[in-house]
Amino acid sequence: MSRPKIFIYIQDKPLLQQLSDLPQLHQCERIFATENWLEALQQAAADLVLLQATAVTTTELQQLTSNPLLLQRQWLFFSDGMPDPKLDRLIHNGAGYHFRPPLDNKLLTEVLEDFLADYAQQQQTALNVPCVTNSELDQFGLLVGSSRVMRMLYRTLRKVATSEAQVFIMGESGTGKELVANTLHLASHRNQGPFVAINCGALSPELVDSELFGHSKGAFTGAVKDHKGVFEQAEGGTLFLDEVTEMPLAHQVKLLRVLENREYRPVGSQQLKQADVRIIAATNRDPQQAITAELFREDLYFRLAQFPLQVPPLRAREQDICGLAKHFLAYRxxxxxxxxxxxxxxxxxxxxxxxxxxxxxxxxxxxxxxxxxxxxxxxxxIQLPEADTSATQHLATNIENIPTGIPLEELTRAAIEATLAENNGNRKATAEQLGISIKTLYNKLGKYQ
Known part of the structure; x- marks a missing residue:
């Protein structure tokens, strides 16, 4: 394994001696510059640069600032502590660290150790890790995935896309419900028409009618010209009503009426218009719970859900998780x-x-x-949120001290989360330890999150 190259331009001898005594520098190939340091740096394939800021000219600092290729390296600047706007600009642009006197050897050692650790890990793993240039996953329409649940979804979409059935898509936030809707549109006989999407939860209650059905000029204050609603915008194509369960109940009635007679009237107009659109709706709620909570009309649900469709969460697509990570990286x-x-x-x-x-x-x-x-x-x-497992770990560490009266579901959750943390997130090992199937574990985690 190659050693990292460190470029050093330090003219102050005591400082140079202090740096030379650091054992981390002896693990590197050192390149010392005494004159024409900027030209020498441009020729050197250095991984880290140690530079005495007071030994360089203003012009050299300006040249350094204007050279983004040089600034891609890691830099350690050493100054006398006097204000230097050009040096401050370099640091603010992410060039590296700025050390002022008195030099903190402990901090400097930690920085160098971090640099060496990162370099060693990159060298070791890069030997056998190819660049990610292509996706390994199958694709149908705008959807990507090769897991069994996704292949089942593709087959369903192919069949329902060619019908005129109104599809009701259910799934958690982030599963790609709009991509499913757009894929249905692209695979349908209406694919030459527009695909129009609207988030029903983001509509202002005062403007729902106008956004859905349009309005005529002068229909209300601020209506300075005619406006086409989404039903008219989607004429001959597909209208996607996202988060439809968030629409106010009063407007759900109007939407139901349009679905029943396929007619609507723009606000302020006497003209009835025909709704030649295919409706696809979606929600991240359980529609039955929304109906029970009187947030969603049951008759509207049955009208929209001629074909209910469930989009699987990512945790149910285990084979796709790493494939999607590579897919997104390949596109970047x-x-x-x-x-x-x-x-x-x-x-x-x-x-x-x-x-x-x-x-x-x-x-x-x-x-x-x-x-x-x-x-x-x-x-x-890979920056992930850290789960707060303090309470669950307390329950799991001493089962004999669990107080009475705790609901069984809370104890189950505590056991699952503590065991999962102990196994560093390994779900298979967690399921085996708890004596449950991996499917049961997935279902429990989905409920908790």
Whole structure:
């Protein structure tokens, strides 16, 4: 394994001696510069630069600021503590660390040790880790996945897409319900028409009628021109009503009337218009619970749900989790013309997490990791929220001291979460320890999250 290269331009002899005594520097290939340091740095393939800021000119600092390739390296600046706006600008742009006198050897040692650890891990894992340039997953329409549950979903979508049945999509936030709706549109006979999506939960109660059915000029204050509602915008195509259970009950009645007679009237107009659209609705709620809570009309549900469709959460697509991580990374590499790889240890961390935010959360996590990584995504780049297991661990550590009167479901949750934490997120090992099936574990975790 190669040693990291450190470029050193320090003219102050006591400082140079102090740095030279650090054992971390002896683990590196050191390149010392005495003159024309900027030109020498441009020729050197250095991984870390130690620079005495007071030994460089203002012009050299300006040249350094304007050279983004040089600033991609890790920098340690050493100054006399006097204000220096150009140096401050470099640090603010993320160039590295700025050490002022008196030099803190402990902090400097920690920084160097972190650098060496990162370098060693990247060197070791990069030897056998190829750049992620392509997706390994199957695709149907706008959906990606090769797991059994996704293949079943594809088959269902192919069959229902060619009908005119109104589809009601159910699934947790982040599972891709709008992608499912758009895929249905693309595979339908209406694919030459528009696909119009509207979030019913984001509509202002005062403007729901206008957004759905449109309005005529002068219909109300602020209506300075005619406006086409989404029913008219989607004419001949597909209208996707997302989070339909969040629509106010009074407007649910009007929507039901349109679905029954296929007619609607723009606000302020006497003209009836025909609704030649296919309706696809979606919700992240349990519709039966929404009906029981009197948030959603049962007759509207039956009208919309000619074909109910459940989108699986990511935790039920176990074979797809790492594949999707590579898929998103491949697209980032293609978009940015980069060659970032991902370590097996990072994939293991991804596979062990429950992903309560589903595919959306995984996508955002990979995008953050891509930004944080250099050429290789490592476990520390996969930033996940830490579960608060203090209460559950307290219950699990001493079962004899569990107080009476605790509901059984709370004890079950405590046992599951504590065992999962003890196994570092390994769901298979957790299920075996608890004596339950992996499917039961998934169902329990889904309920808790």
């Amino acid at each position: 590499n293609a978009a940015e013309n980069t060659k970032v790889a991902i370590a097996d240890s990072a994939l293991a961390k991804i596979a062990a997490y429950a992903w309560p935010g589903n595919v959306r959360e995984l996508k955002h996590t990979i995008e953050r990791a891509y930004i944080l990584a250099d050429d290789l995504v490592l476990p520390q780049h």
